[in-house]
Amino acid sequence: xxxxxxxxxxxxxxxxxxxxxxxxxxxxxxxxxxxxxxxxxxxxxxxxxxxxxxxxxxxxxxxxxxxxxxxxxxxxxxxxxxxxxxxxxxxxxxxxxxxxxxxxxxxxxxxxx
Amino acid sequence: xxxxxxxxxxxxxxxxxxxxxxxxxxxxxxxxxxxxxxxxxxxxxxxxxxxxxxxxxxxxxxxxxxxxxxxxxxxxxxxxxxxxxxxxxxxxxxxxxxxxxxxxxxxxxxxxxx
Numbered sequence: 001x002x003x004x005x006x007x008x009x010x011x012x013x014x015x016x017x018x019x020x021x022x023x024x025x026x027x028x029x030x031x032x033x034x035x036x037x038x039x040x041x042x043x044x045x046x047x048x049x050x051x052x053x054x055x056x057x058x059x060x061x062x063x064x065x066x067x068x069x070x071x072x073x074x075x076x077x078x079x080x081x082x083x084x085x086x087x088x089x090x091x092x093x094x095x096x097x098x099x100x101x102x103x104x105x106x107x108x109x110x111x112x113x
Numbered sequence: 114x115x116x117x118x119x120x121x122x123x124x125x126x127x128x129x130x131x132x133x134x135x136x137x138x139x140x141x142x143x144x145x146x147x148x149x150x151x152x153x154x155x156x157x158x159x160x161x162x163x164x165x166x167x168x169x170x171x172x173x174x175x176x177x178x179x180x181x182x183x184x185x186x187x188x189x190x191x192x193x194x195x196x197x198x199x200x201x202x203x204x205x206x207x208x209x210x211x212x213x214x215x216x217x218x219x220x221x222x223x224x225x226x227x
Contacts, residue, residue, distance in 0.1 A: 001172050006155075032213040043203065043218035044156070051213055089155060091216070099144050099163065099207055099214045100171075105155040 002026055004092045006104035013080050014112055020076045021107040023090030027071035031098040034091040035064055035075055038106065044089055047075075080111040116140055119204050119219040126226055132191040134222050136204030144207045145187040146216070147171075147179065149200040156203065162187055194226045 005024045013019050025033060032051045036044040048057040053068040061078045077084055087108045091101035116139035126132050136145060143164045148156040148171075158171030160179040168179050176198060180188045191198055201223050205216040 032215075034213075034215050036216075043220055044216070046212065046215045046217070049213045049215045091156075093214055099209065100146075100158065100161060101214070101216065102158070102172075103148075103156040105153060 002092060002094065002102040004090065004102050004104040006088075006090055006107050008107060009105065010108040010110070012110045012112065015081060017080050017111075018076070018078045019080055019109065020074050021088065021109075023073045023075070023104055025071050025073070025090070025092040025104075026094070027069060029094045029096055030068045030071075030092075031095040032093040033066055033068075033073050034093065034101060035073070036089040036091065038087040038089055040086075047088075075107075077109070080109070082111045082113050085109055085111045117204060117206060117217060117219040119202075119222050121222060122220065123223045124225070126194050126224070128195060128226055129193050132194050132224065134189045134191075134202055134204075134224070136187045136189070136219055138185055138187075138206055140206075141184050142206040142208055143184065144209065144214070145181070146205045146207070147177075147187065147189045148203045148205065149173065150203060150221075151200050159189065159202075191224075191226075194224075196226050198224065199226045200224060 035047040038044040050066040055066040087106040089106045118137045146161040147159040162168040162181040204219040207214045
């Protein structure tokens, strides 16, 4: 079983704060790292897929970076809004079986107005 | 839109009974997955399939079986339901060469075993 860890487990911030969380994954046999956003009572939705070391992706106020050599990815949210409240999941795809992702347990973000 | 439909959406069943959950997709995607979601555990892979009659176990496969006799349907069966199998079950698909195997999820099935 591959070890994919996310921290912190939960985070409470005020509207307007910027925040970040971490996903750590195996530094070998890497194919891709996926970030998903999961709102309560809905299904997870894809945010980013990252494949290259040093990659940085951005979508609005949310961005992510990737370090495959040391096995971590950061997700940043700038100027958090209440609608950013969700659980953010990362998923590691190994090179030997790229279709079979292992998920972290998620970071649950709550943004207070 | 991958057109993924899970049925039923909700089910309550008794301990010891068999239960089958269905995942149906309309796009002829080969890769399909069953995950379960439990508090504090994120999503854990039960079984997956890379095509008709091509299935394999995930990390939490004990007590579950799957079948894929048609590309569009991936069935998950709890052979004899136990309370520990109370969970939300998600089906997903991925497409090789598209978003680097990123998943699209169905809406989930909430199963309660009493």
